[in-house]
Amino acid sequence: MMADSDAELKEEIIRLKEKRNAIILVHNYQLGEVQDMADFIGDSLELSQKAAGTKADVIVFCGVHFMAETASIICPDKKVLLPDMHAGCPMANMITVSGLREKKKEHPGAKVVCYVNTTAAVKAESDICCTSANGVRIVEQIPLNEEIIFVPDQYLGGHIAAKTGRKMILWPGYCPTHIRIRPQDIARQKAEHPQAKVVAHPECRPEVTALADEVLSTGGMIRFSRETEAEEIIIGTEIGIIYRLRKENPGKRFFPASEQAVCPRMKLITLESIRWSLQEMAPEVKVPERIRLKAKIAVDKMLEVG
Numbered sequence: 084m085m086a087d088s089d090a091e092l093k094e095e096i097i098r099l100k101e102k103r104n105a106i107i108l109v110h111n112y113q114l115g116e117v118q119d120m121a122d123f124i125g126d127s128l129e130l131s132q133k134a135a136g137t138k139a140d141v142i143v144f145c146g147v148h149f150m151a152e153t154a155s156i157i158c159p160d161k162k163v164l165l166p167d168m169h170a171g172c173p174m175a176n177m178i179t180v181s182g183l184r185e186k187k188k189e190h191p192g193a194k195v196v197c198y199v200n201t202t203a204a205v206k207a208e209s210d211i212c213c214t215s216a217n218g219v220r221i222v223e224q225i226p227l228n229e230e231i232i233f234v235p236d237q238y239l240g241g242h243i244a245a246k247t248g249r250k251m252i253l254w255p256g257y258c259p260t261h262i263r264i265r266p267q268d269i270a271r272q273k274a275e276h277p278q279a280k281v282v283a284h285p286e287c288r289p290e291v292t293a294l295a296d297e298v299l300s301t302g303g304m305i306r307f308s309r310e311t312e313a314e315e316i317i318i319g320t321e322i323g324i325i326y327r328l329r330k331e332n333p334g335k336r337f338f339p340a341s342e343q344a345v346c347p348r349m350k351l352i353t354l355e356s357i358r359w360s361l362q363e364m365a366p367e368v369k370v371p372e373r374i375r376l377k378a379k380i381a382v383d384k385m386l387e388v389g
């Protein structure tokens with residue numbers, strides 16, 4: 084059987100989307116052809132805010148599992164589809180509920196701030212959730228006398244601790260994609276493009292973020308690139324974002340800090356899997372109600388801060 088062309092797949096997805104009253108939410112790291120199908124594209128915070136406000140019956144989440152789970156936590160009456168169930172974030176799997184409970188026992192009374200890159204079950208064990216866009220704001224509003232456990236990303240946690248001056252107990256998790264970016268990669272790009280500004284994601288190692296002009300979420304990088312006078316920008320994050328940056332800023336030049344910074348799980352979502360998902364209305368991500376209600380407290384607190 085001959086494979087359908089991208090144009091045929093896109094047409095079919097649009098038809099199915101209307102039939103199902105679905106919205107397609109897409110993370111900034113997705114494949115270019117998937118980004119082109121987005122009703123909305125953004126970072127983790129923007130996508131959860133969009134999920135909270137949509138009137139669609141079905142959310143097709145083109146991202147990784149924890150993002151679809153967060154949409155399910157916020158909108159239990161909607162059907163949330165993740166076109167490929169294997170699209171999981173390895174960092175989210177670096178912390179378990181039992182591991183977190185142990186840590187809480189060691190620090191009774193400490194507030195638990197969990198990165199949104201966690202399972203719903205870990206969110207249910209946490210006090211408040213955050214993303215890379217609002218982590219500093221979230222930690223700033225925790226009273227100074229409270230001890231803070233931050234899970235699971237040691238580098239985002241370290242960045243927030245440095246920005247807020249708060250001492251935090253950090254879980255030793257990390258993003259296997261962002262740690263591939265090395266300081267020498269930034270230095271090499273800087274040597275080749277001395278006028279360029281450098282932006283880096285807070286999941287990068289501190290030796291890398293120390294070399295950046297700005298440390299930003301992916302949504303922050305999109306805004307910075309639009310607004311800056313600089314015509315050349317070195318991008319210290321997963322390389323999928325470069326497609327959107329080039330599309331939205333044709334007059335500017337973007338250089339990936341490292342071509343090695345690829346998140347393979349993000350790339351599992353394809354036009355074929357989106358079409359299949361809308362045809363079959365599967366695979367569905369649904370958080371069990373008992374966990375959802377507890378996790379929602381941490382997510383709602385985050386959304387209140389914005």
Ligand code: 13P
Nearest residue numbers: 126127128214215300301
């Ligand atoms: P953003 O929220 O900045 O898009 O980051 C999500 C993520 O998974 C980074 O690796």
Ligand code: SF4
Nearest residue numbers: 172173174258260346
């Ligand atoms: Fe997870 Fe890293 Fe992929 Fe983001 S880039 S989804 S943190 S593995």
